[in-house]
Amino acid sequence: xxxxxxxxxLMNFVIVPALTYGSQLALGALGVTLVYGxxxxxxxxxxxxxxxxxxxxxLFTWWFQSLGISLxxxxxxxxxxxxxxxxxxxxxxxxxxxxYRFYRTQKAKPVILVIVSMGVMFIYNGITRFIIGPxxxxxxxxxxxxxxxxxxxxxxxxxxxxxxxxxxALTVVTAVIVVAALFWxxxxxRTGKSMRAFSxxxxxxxxSGINPEKVVAVTWLLVAALATIAGTLYGLDKSFKPFTYxxxxxxIFAAAIVGGLGSPLGAIAGGFIIAFSxxxxxxxxxxxxxxxxxxxxxxxxxxQLMSTEYKFAVSFMILVVVLLxxxxxxxxxxxx
Amino acid sequence: xxxxxLSTAAASLLAGAAFAASHAQxxxxxVILGFTGPIESLTPDMAAAAxxxxxxxxxxxxxxxxxxxxxxxxxxxxxDAAAATAAAERLITAxxxxxxxxxxxxxxxxxxxANVAVPNGVTMISPSATSPGLTAAEDNGLFFRTSPSDARQxxxxxxxxxxxxxxxxxxTYTNNDYGKGLSDAFIAAFEAxxxxxxxxxxxxxxxxxxxAEIGALASAGGDVLVVLGYSDQGGKGIIQASLDTGAFxxxxxxxxxxxxxxxxxxxxxxxGSFGTVPWSEGEGTEAFGxxxxxxxxxxxxxxxxxxxxxxxxxAMAMMKAGTTDAAGIAANVLDVANAPGEPILPGxxxxxxxIIAAGGxxxxxxxxxxxxxxxxxxxxxxxEYTITGGAFETVEFR
Numbered sequence: 001x002x003x004x005x006x007x008x009x010l011m012n013f014v015i016v017p018a019l020t021y022g023s024q025l026a027l028g029a030l031g032v033t034l035v036y037g038x039x040x041x042x043x044x045x046x047x048x049x050x051x052x053x054x055x056x057x058x059l060f061t062w063w064f065q066s067l068g069i070s071l072x073x074x075x076x077x078x079x080x081x082x083x084x085x086x087x088x089x090x091x092x093x094x095x096x097x098x099x100y101r102f103y104r105t106q107k108a109k110p111v112i113l114v115i116v117s118m119g120v121m122f123i124y125n126g127i128t129r130f131i132i133g134p135x136x137x138x139x140x141x142x143x144x145x146x147x148x149x150x151x152x153x154x155x156x157x158x159x160x161x162x163x164x165x166x167x168x169a170l171t172v173v174t175a176v177i178v179v180a181a182l183f184w185x186x187x188x189x190r191t192g193k194s195m196r197a198f199s200x201x202x203x204x205x206x207x208s209g210i211n212p213e214k215v216v217a218v219t220w221l222l223v224a225a226l227a228t229i230a231g232t233l234y235g236l237d238k239s240f241k242p243f244t245y246x247x248x249x250x251x252i253f254a255a256a257i258v259g260g261l262g263s264p265l266g267a268i269a270g271g272f273i274i275a276f277s278x279x280x281x282x283x284x285x286x287x288x289x290x291x292x293x294x295x296x297x298x299x300x301x302x303x304q305l306m307s308t309e310y311k312f313a314v315s316f317m318i319l320v321v322v323l324l325x326x327x328x329x330x331x332x333x334x335x336x
Numbered sequence: 337x338x339x340x341x342l343s344t345a346a347a348s349l350l351a352g353a354a355f356a357a358s359h360a361q362x363x364x365x366x367v368i369l370g371f372t373g374p375i376e377s378l379t380p381d382m383a384a385a386a387x388x389x390x391x392x393x394x395x396x397x398x399x400x401x402x403x404x405x406x407x408x409x410x411x412x413x414x415x416d417a418a419a420a421t422a423a424a425e426r427l428i429t430a431x432x433x434x435x436x437x438x439x440x441x442x443x444x445x446x447x448x449x450a451n452v453a454v455p456n457g458v459t460m461i462s463p464s465a466t467s468p469g470l471t472a473a474e475d476n477g478l479f480f481r482t483s484p485s486d487a488r489q490x491x492x493x494x495x496x497x498x499x500x501x502x503x504x505x506x507x508t509y510t511n512n513d514y515g516k517g518l519s520d521a522f523i524a525a526f527e528a529x530x531x532x533x534x535x536x537x538x539x540x541x542x543x544x545x546x547x548a549e550i551g552a553l554a555s556a557g558g559d560v561l562v563v564l565g566y567s568d569q570g571g572k573g574i575i576q577a578s579l580d581t582g583a584f585x586x587x588x589x590x591x592x593x594x595x596x597x598x599x600x601x602x603x604x605x606x607x608g609s610f611g612t613v614p615w616s617e618g619e620g621t622e623a624f625g626x627x628x629x630x631x632x633x634x635x636x637x638x639x640x641x642x643x644x645x646x647x648x649x650x651a652m653a654m655m656k657a658g659t660t661d662a663a664g665i666a667a668n669v670l671d672v673a674n675a676p677g678e679p680i681l682p683g684x685x686x687x688x689x690x691i692i693a694a695g696g697x698x699x700x701x702x703x704x705x706x707x708x709x710x711x712x713x714x715x716x717x718x719x720e721y722t723i724t725g726g727a728f729e730t731v732e733f734r
Contacts, residue, residue: 012581013554017547024544134376136568138601149582165580234544238573239601243374247542279548284535284555302535302556309511309538311548 005160006291012149012162018272018279020168020237023175026271027230028252030182030264031223037199037262038219039100041113046227047249048124051242052091053228054235055132057084058139065141073143073166075236084232089224095120096220104216121246128242137240142166160291167237178229179268182222186264191218199262251278254315258322260329269330277318278311363400363660365390365650366427367407368438368448370414374541375440377568381637382463383409386437386647388631389685393651396686398693403660405651412439415512415541417447424452434660435459435650437643442467442513449479459666461649463642466591467517471711478666480673482642482649482706484614484716486514489591490521492718492734493562493612494529497588500610504532505588506558508549508574510565511538518564518590534558541569546577554583560609562588567595572602579605587611594638594721594728603726615719615733616641616704624682624703641703642714648685648702649673655692673708675699 028050035043043049060080070076099120103113143166145151152161186192191214198205198215206212231245238244255274259266285303293299306314322329367386369379390405399405408431410423420439427433436458439445445465453460454476461480462470468487473479497505507523509515515538523533535556539549553561553574561584565571571593578584579602589611599606624644628635635641650665652672657664672688677697680688688698700706707715720731 009555013547013551013583017545017550017577017581021545021547134372136377136572136597136601161582163580163582238544238576241542241568243376243542244544248544251544275545278545279551282548282552284552287555287557302552304552304555307537308549308552309540312540 002291005158006288008152008158008160008162009287009291012160014279014283016162016164016168018275020171021279022272022275023171024230024234024237024271025251025255025275026268027175027178027226027233028248029255029259029267029271030179031226031230032252032256033259033262033264033267034219034223034226036256037264038195038215039104039113041110041117042253042261043223044114044117044249045095045121045124046223046252047245047247048121048128048242049088049092049224050227050231050234050248051128051240051245052124053084053088053224054231054240054245055128056087057081057228057232058132058137058235058240060084061139071142075140075142075167075170077139077141077232077236078170081229081232085225085228088228089221092220092224093217096216101216125242125246128245132242134242137235139240140167140236165237167233171233171237174229174233178226179264182226182264185222191215195219250312251315254319257329258319260331263329263331266329266331273318273330274315277314281305281314282308282311361402362404362406363654364406364408364427364431364433365647366410366424366431366433366436366438367647368410368412368420368424368427368436369440370444371409371411373412373414373416374566374569375414378638379440381634381640382440382643383407384631384633385628385635385640385643386463388628388633389644389647389682390651391631392627392683392685393648393689396689398686398689399651399655400658400660407437407647408433410438412441412444412448414441414444417444420444420448421451424448428452428456428458433458434654434662435461435665437461437463437646437650440464440639442470442517446470446473446513449473449475453478456662458662459650459653459669461646461669463646464639465514467513468521469513469517471713475711477712480646480649480666480669480708480712482645482702482704482714483639484714484718486518487521488716489612489614489718490518490523491525492720493522493588493590494525494531495734496610496612496720497526497531498529502531502559502588504534504558505560505562506534506553506556506584507536507562507564508539508553509536509590510570510592511540514592515564519562522562522564522590539565539570539574541566543570543573546570546573549574550577550581550583553578554581558584560584560586560588562590563593564590566592567598572598575602575606591638591718596636599723599726599728603723606723607725608723610720610722610731612718612720612734613638614642614704614714614716616717617733618705620681620701620703620705623684627683635703644682645700645702645704645706648682649700649706651685652680652688652692652698652700655689670708670712672698673700673706 057080060083061077146164149161149163194210255270259270387407394404412420442465466486509519587609591613594613653665653668656668677699679701709715721728
């Protein structure tokens, strides 16, 4: 019984939150890794691309809400998602046409494209604030919880319990579906295969008759979809604020690099590694140990390895160690 | 030849004088606030309130023989000391401002003060920098603030705990000068009164996820969670995550957490939570409400009153000094802010200009009952509130 309580505390404060956060990071990192693998540069505009896509979703959500359309217990935002993706895709294809294509035809070095993407980032940043402002926006509706901590406690009769928010469940389920669809697309379809070929060896792919413009366009479509889905899920689960999306860029890149830039599988693993390391290494084990150990051994202190302000240091330590011993990341991406 | 030289010299002198005269028709006041960054949602109202005070002075037409005051905005970013310093440097060297209203967050305010204001001898009045550390800053008498130091708020918050019988708390603060200063002040006062702090954990603003912080705070436990952060930043994320995981149900909030948006989003779940916020009541506050409404400015936002007062004080100090030169302003700020003199409310800045021009004394009351103590910081009164039925309910003023 005591062990069950310890497990419940762990579920509530470590496993469920980290699983959700990890899924959000993984979806973001997938977008970054696709751009890196196929277009060969680190896209710093990804965080703000997420913010812009989410902005579109929010606007459509509000419109649907004002029309009285809802999905019952499921957030209306899911209905608005395809429209948001369309808007984000139009934006990213437009950006590619106006900005990135110019540098691509010049065969500019990746580092130049990185700086260009920073410029794009600031522009997206401004557009987002221009459209929806810098404030917090709340657009979640429907049921907030699958079950709350209190409901679980009453049901199970334990002292501790855990709750699952509907957005947490939604995040994990959507992430699984999206990742499965992406892998199917990359491995089974003709377009997906031509994208992988283009990523592996550009010249050879061109020789075998692959249309580069089509590969680039499909990549941006996928990136727009991933960014909008990741941004919307994050916004539903926490809240939408443009500044936070800009800050999300850092853990997303950490996840993509740890997993191996250019490797979709690595991006997913990286997302969960970063999320779990942020939560577990700085976790105060006092409460868990109080339940798990006999009373005589119950700890006085917090039993915290290091305090929470170091949680970013933890993910970056992992990043440094991985880069030192496996420069290509855990899943053999491209060397940075 | 000699004549020619003389005439050119005279001509250039004249031109110079004419240039100076035309220049003197406009005096610039720097408004340096975090228009981007963590408090970007608060600053537009603060800047508008400050500019409202300058406009009022201009409209009266009585300021220093028809000189007009022109606000020049600059971005302090709230967090990036280098960017704030560069922005303030630009205000002084390129724009030639006479004084600075700002900065906002305590960290960048300290940086601007030390790196720009003191070396250039320019007066600064901050509406919202509340870190106790600034009390002892080397300022050559150039720094003032219209908001009280957090050393006092920490004490007030600890008193509130005492009166509510709270004995053990977990504390989380936003990881900057403001949060650290306030949490240190609170913990010192709370422990001196016999309370127990189970954990004191910082949180970063604008981050994606606060699960780690909540995990640690929940493990440490306590009657209430003291949140000393920003309502539209990490502070909100912490409260949201605590409610979702059932870690804490009652919260004690610092002044940065007071906002209607927080109440609208989470108020229903925060029943019984309480907090303190610098507040003022009385005719000055009401007068400001009327002035703000007439000027089309949202006067209810955090620190809008303090911003109005800061700008008004600068204008009056310039008037008292009789010049728009940066040098004379600082010496006159305490003069116009404190008794003796004719009390001045918001909306009466024109009257104040008349009194000063006639050689009289003014005691600026303003929107926040301005009374500058110590090295020039507001004494301040705090409002203790409880969240009841999804609304802030005043308990008492301390």
